Every structure is written in structure tokens, then in C-alpha cells.
Amino acid sequence: MxxxxxxxxxxxxxxxxxxxxxxxxxxxxxxxxxxxxxxxxxxxxxxxxxxxxxxxxxxxxxxxxxxxxxxxxxxxxxxxxxxxxxxxxxxxxxxxxxxxxxxxxxxxxxxxxxxxxxxxxxxxxxxxxxxxxxxxxxxxxxxxxxxxxxxxxxxxxxxxxxxxxxxxxxxxxxxxxxxxxxxxxxxxxxxxxxxxxxxxxxxxxxxxxxxxxxxxxxxxxxxVYISKATVKQMYQGMNGIGNVCTVLPVPYWVGIACSGFPGRQAVEQAYWQNKRIKVSYVSCGFNYCSYNTFSVVS
Structure with missing residues (x-):
């Protein structure tokens, strides 16, 4: 379920x-x-x-x-x-x-x-x-x-x-x-x-x-790590390729790529280099100021 x-x-x-x-x-x-x-x-x-x-x-x-x-x-x-x-x-x-x-x-x-x-x-x-x-x-x-x-x-x-x-x-x-x-x-x-x-x-x-x-x-x-396959879908979503954003259900990371998010540069780089993305959560103790960082890894 x-x-x-x-x-x-x-x-x-x-x-x-x-x-x-x-x-x-x-x-x-x-x-x-x-x-x-x-x-x-x-x-x-x-x-x-x-x-x-x-x-x-x-x-x-x-x-x-x-x-x-x-x-x-x-x-x-x-x-x-x-x-x-x-x-x-x-x-x-x-x-x-x-x-x-x-x-x-x-x-x-x-x-x-x-x-x-x-x-x-x-x-x-x-x-x-x-x-x-x-x-x-x-x-x-x-x-x-x-x-x-x-x-x-x-x-x-x-x-x-x-x-x-x-x-x-x-x-x-x-x-x-x-x-x-x-x-x-x-x-x-x-x-x-x-x-x-x-x-x-x-x-x-x-x-x-x-x-x-x-x-x-x-x-x-x-x-957490975003796989190469998901990176490809995110790149396609950001660039309107293959109607990825309209195929339901849309995976979470693909969904936020479709709507635009701070990790766009990492997605572009990871896609062309055929690499994964590492997402690190940085907590300040409150939701409003906690954030994620995105980096490209092998």
C-alpha cells in the first residue's frame, strides 16, 4: 500500500x-x-x-x-x-x-x-x-x-x-x-x-x-543518492523532453525537477557526465530554515 x-x-x-x-x-x-x-x-x-x-x-x-x-x-x-x-x-x-x-x-x-x-x-x-x-x-x-x-x-x-x-x-x-x-x-x-x-x-x-x-x-x-536513471528523468522533465512530467505517478525527485528547484545545475551536470546526485539535508532545527544541498558524484 x-x-x-x-x-x-x-x-x-x-x-x-x-x-x-x-x-x-x-x-x-x-x-x-x-x-x-x-x-x-x-x-x-x-x-x-x-x-x-x-x-x-x-x-x-x-x-x-x-x-x-x-x-x-x-x-x-x-x-x-x-x-x-x-x-x-x-x-x-x-x-x-x-x-x-x-x-x-x-x-x-x-x-x-x-x-x-x-x-x-x-x-x-x-x-x-x-x-x-x-x-x-x-x-x-x-x-x-x-x-x-x-x-x-x-x-x-x-x-x-x-x-x-x-x-x-x-x-x-x-x-x-x-x-x-x-x-x-x-x-x-x-x-x-x-x-x-x-x-x-x-x-x-x-x-x-x-x-x-x-x-x-x-x-x-x-x-540520500539520486540514481543515474532518475537524474535522466529529472533532466527530461526540466527541459520538457518526452512528456515525463505528465506521466503519472511522477516520482518525487522528477516531480520537483518538473516544477523547478535549487538543484537544477547539479541535474544538468550529472546528466551530461552520467553521474548520480548526492542530496544532503542540513537541519537548523526548524523546517523554515532547513535546506538541501545537491552535489554530483560518481
Whole structure:
């Protein structure tokens, strides 16, 4: 099932959040997991994409040229374009999770069968959030996210958080520094641990904190590559060759070439040199000032 969502940035952010609770069970039972996330971070749910995920199967979305896959089976993980391939982010406790349930637009919830749920939120801006909602103080303090990376790439710890780098050392995407706060707004100690290609967020919660607790790192895709075949279509679209712009569906990068965009010079050069284009997303923290750069590569 293919869906398309428009936004203003190529970067795709992945927000990995953990909500931990020792509130009375009656309170937890009265709240849908998405509602818990909405209370902890209202802007995230308010900015969810207005699309129905898991509408009869896994969701495949195209956001600013990036592919995002939200699975029905949690064991399949979340797939996001990165470099010339994709990064797949596994969900905690996925082996025991029930099939995903879409309870609100742009969201999917997985019951992990251990008093926790994973809530995926796809934002209109192109960011992707994963929140773990935990119902009581006996919940785990460690949340493993196995990361599948493109061939030759690896997950590495960084001063700020963690990064996915390719064989040449170029950063394809990054996890921002983790943070965690309880329901009273107090900081909760949290950190990342990297073991191979598994990212673990440790949240040192206990009954001394007010629940639920929210821990929220961010993953941003930094680099994607436009193939030679797509470059050719973009060049044809810019120059009115072969009615490329009128053949539906028009691929994202071809579509923006048809309407004119800042990468025109790179397309012209790549077309005549038979090369690819590297698109790098530069984030200033806000959509209105974030931008993409286009460079020609072999």
C-alpha cells in the first residue's frame, strides 16, 4: 500500500521515546497509548501525518523522496531511506508484540505483551517517532533498537549520541543525544549504549519519579543518492523532453525537477557526465530554515 505525504525537508527524523509509568493501573487503563504520548509531547501527535497507517497491511510512505515503511509485524522494523540504501530500526520486544493497530491518523501501536507498548508516529514534516509506553515501575530500564544499515555502513557512538556512517566515513544519519523527563518535568538519567549495530537506551527510572517518564532521542537521515536513471528523468522533465512530467505517478525527485528547484545545475551536470546526485539535508532545527544541498558524484 503506497501513500505520499508532502513536507519541506528531505531529512527524516526518527524520535525514539520511552514512557515509563507507576501511576495507578486504573489511570493507565483509561488512556490509549497514543493519548499518553500526546500528553507527554502534544506537538508530536498534533503534527502527525493525516494518513491511515496499517490500513489492511503495512504502510509504505514517500516523504520528500525518502521511503518510510511502517510494518504490520513489529519484527520487521521501521525502514527509512539512507544513502544509497536504507536503515531499518528494530522495535524493543518486537518478538512478543501483537500486530500493529492504527488508533489515530499517522500512528501505529504495538502491544508488546509485557505491560509496554510501542507507538510509532509519522509526522507531516517527515520525522518518525517511536515511543515506548510503560504501565508501571516494574518496567525494564533497557530498550534495544537493533539497527540494520546499508552494506559497508555501521552504527557508531558519538559525543552527541550515535551516528550511522558509510564505509567512507560519511554520516548517513544521526541519533541526537538522549534525554528523559518524568511527569513532573524532572530530568531522569538516561544514556545510549552501542554494541555492534544495536542501540540501547538506558533509562534509570524508579519509584522516586513521577510516571509516565518520557525519553526522546531523534534520528535524522542526512544523505540520500539520486540514481543515474532518475537524474535522466529529472533532466527530461526540466527541459520538457518526452512528456515525463505528465506521466503519472511522477516520482518525487522528477516531480520537483518538473516544477523547478535549487538543484537544477547539479541535474544538468550529472546528466551530461552520467553521474548520480548526492542530496544532503542540513537541519537548523526548524523546517523554515532547513535546506538541501545537491552535489554530483560518481
Amino acid at each position: 503506497k501513500k505520499s505525504v508532502s513536507s519541506t525537508a528531505v531529512g527524516t527524523a526518527v524520535l525514539l521515546a520511552v514512557l515509563c509509568g507507576t501511576a495507578p493501573v486504573a489511570v493507565a487503563d483509561e488512556q490509549d497509548a497514543v493519548d499518553v504520548v500526546a500528553e507527554a509531547s502534544p506537538g508530536d501527535i498534533a503534527n502527525a501525518a493525516d494518513v491511515a497507517l496499517l490500513d489492511g497491511g503495512p504502510a509504505s510512505l514517500l516523504i520528500d523522496g525518502l521511503s518510510i515503511e511502517v510494518p504490520e509485524d513489529a519484527r520487521d522494523g521501521l525502514s527509512i531511506s539512507a544513502g544509497a540504501g536504507a536503515v531499518t530500526i528494530g522495535l524493543p520486544f518486537a518478538a512478543a508484540a501483537a500486530e500493529g493497530d492504527a488508533t489515530a491518523p499517522g500512528t501505529a501501536t504495538y502491544d508488546n505483551g509485557n505491560e509496554t507498548s510501542s507507538v510509532v508516529v509519522v509526522h507531516e514534516s517527515g520525522s518518525l517517532q517511536v515511543a515506548t509506553v510503560i504501565d508501571d515501575a516494574s518496567a525494564p530500564t533497557r530498550y534495544d533498537y537493533p539497527i540494520e544499515v546499508p552494506s559497508g555502513a555501521s552504527l557508531q557512538a558519538s559525543d552527541a549520541g550515535a551516528v550511522v556512517v558509510d564505509a567512507a566515513g560519511e554520516v548517513l544519519g544521526a541519533f541526537a543525544a538522549p534525554w528523559a523527563k518524568d511527569a513532573a518535568g524532572r530530568d531522569v538519567p538516561t544514556r545510549y549504549e552501542v554494541d555492534g549495530n544495536t542501540l540501547t537506551q538506558v533509562v534509570e527510572h524508579d519509584a522516586g519519579y513521577a510516571y509516565p517518564i518520557v525519553a526522546d532521542p531523534v534520528y535524522t537521515t542526512s544523505t
